Amino acid sequence: MPLDDTRYLKGGPVAARIIAEVRAAAEKAREEGFPPKLVSITVGDVDAVDVYVRNQRAKAGKAGIDFEERRLPAETTAGELEAAIHGMNADPRVTGIIIQRPVPVHIPIKAIQAAIHPLKDVEGMHPASIGNIVYNQLDLAPCTAAASVELLKETGMDLKGLEVVVVGHSEIVGKPIAFLLMSEGATVTVCHHMTRSVAAHARRADALFVAVGKPRLIKADMVKPGAAVIDIGINSETLPDGSTRIVGDVDTDSVKEVASWITPVPGGVGPVTVSILLRNTMVALNRQRALYEATYGTSNRIAAE
Numbered sequence: 001m002p003l004d005d006t007r008y009l010k011g012g013p014v015a016a017r018i019i020a021e022v023r024a025a026a027e028k029a030r031e032e033g034f035p036p037k038l039v040s041i042t043v044g045d046v047d048a049v050d051v052y053v054r055n056q057r058a059k060a061g062k063a064g065i066d067f068e069e070r071r072l073p074a075e076t077t078a079g080e081l082e083a084a085i086h087g088m089n090a091d092p093r094v095t096g097i098i099i100q101r102p103v104p105v106h107i108p109i110k111a112i113q114a115a116i117h118p119l120k121d122v123e124g125m126h127p128a129s130i131g132n133i134v135y136n137q138l139d140l141a142p143c144t145a146a147a148s149v150e151l152l153k154e155t156g157m158d159l160k161g162l163e164v165v166v167v168g169h170s171e172i173v174g175k176p177i178a179f180l181l182m183s184e185g186a187t188v189t190v191c192h193h194m195t196r197s198v199a200a201h202a203r204r205a206d207a208l209f210v211a212v213g214k215p216r217l218i219k220a221d222m223v224k225p226g227a228a229v230i231d232i233g234i235n236s237e238t239l240p241d242g243s244t245r246i247v248g249d250v251d252t253d254s255v256k257e258v259a260s261w262i263t264p265v266p267g268g269v270g271p272v273t274v275s276i277l278l279r280n281t282m283v284a285l286n287r288q289r290a291l292y293e294a295t296y297g298t299s300n301r302i303a304a305e
């Protein structure tokens with residue numbers, strides 16, 4: 001099936017729309033003395049992170065957000081990483097900080113996420129930030145989760161009372177998706193590796209979200225006819241000729257014959273995730289700005305310095 005078939009829920013147009021909005025907001029903030037700047041921190045070398053960071057840099061450029069990449073060696077200690085974060089927390093020029101996951105096993109990711117000041121936490125992963133989505137305050141949510149829900153909304157489906165199944169319950173993807181959807185009025189079932197029959201749950205879903213990290217986990221017989229399928233998986237697969245390609249968690253070729261809507265991989269959730277990260281950077285900027293103005297009584301930081 002050609003990629004222009006309406007059953008493909010493509011991320012490109014949604015991402016472009018969000019980036020255009022971010023660009024307008026970023027230009028205005030810059031003119032008003034608050035230039036937005038996002039800092040990405042990577043510890044060690046991970047292929048999946050390389051793709052993400054490359055796209056962050058490219059799209060930040062399009063959106064008019066300054067982007068700085070800090071690559072730290074794999075042997076960086078937790079103390080050194082925390083010290084680097086504290087420096088950025090205190091630097092008024094840094095708007096947002098993202099720690100690319102995974103980090104090496106000797107670094108406690110939860111403590112590191114908690115080291116980022118909540119006002120600079122552009123992924124919404126600080127324990128104080130993630131609680132907001134439990135309280136239905138949804139303007140800054142973990143990027144992949146927000147991107148996945150944004151794509152479901154593109155179908156025009158009414159989320160109120162919708163039967164939704166989420167496969168995968170990680171802190172960064174599956175759990176926040178479930179909270180965002182509950183806030184929108186959906187009835188949410190969350191499956192994980194101990195779920196007795198993922199297939200039995202998945203077959204009941206009007207919308208199926210999959211974030212596991214296993215190629216072709218979801219086959220056509222696990223999908224309700226007419227459902228929307230949001231494939232969040234990003235897996236690198238090596239073909240017999242030695243080349244590599246990216247595939248999701250859904251067996252797209254068979255599932256597209258059953259589903260009404262399916263997100264392609266690549267070209268689905270990924271590009272929208274990047275655009276939400278940039279949108280979150282502007283949400284963070286506006287919160288810092290409100291604090292700055294309340295504290296110093298001026299609306300132009302650069303002029304005040």
Ligand SMILES: NC(=O)C1=CN([C@@H]2O[C@H](COP(=O)(O)OP(=O)(O)OC[C@H]3O[C@@H](n4cnc5c(N)ncnc54)[C@H](OP(=O)(O)O)[C@@H]3O)[C@@H](O)[C@H]2O)C=CC1
Nearest residue numbers: 144168169170173192193211212213232233234269270273
């Ligand atoms: N598009 C994007 O922007 C992003 C994509 N990703 C991709 O999404 C996927 C998931 O990422 P992430 O959430 O970080 O991964 P994790 O490995 O943290 O979580 C995977 C989840 O899947 C569950 N699981 C494992 N096996 C099964 C199974 N057989 N049936 C049902 N559930 C299972 C695990 O359950 P349990 O904990 O109980 O074992 C866990 O909750 C990956 O492919 C990743 O690359 C991730 C981030 C962003």
Ligand SMILES: Nc1nc(=O)c2c([nH]1)NC[C@@H]1CN(c3ccc(C(=O)N[C@@H](CCC(=O)O)C(=O)O)cc3)C=[N+]21
Nearest residue numbers: 048049051052055099100101234266267268270271273
């Ligand atoms: N703290 C943290 N948050 C994350 O959200 C996070 C992370 N760490 N570590 C890595 C994973 C992976 N991830 C991707 C996001 C977008 C694309 C993306 O833009 N993909 C495009 C392009 C693919 C390509 O260029 O080949 C696509 O799917 O079409 C990829 C991967 C976010 N992750």
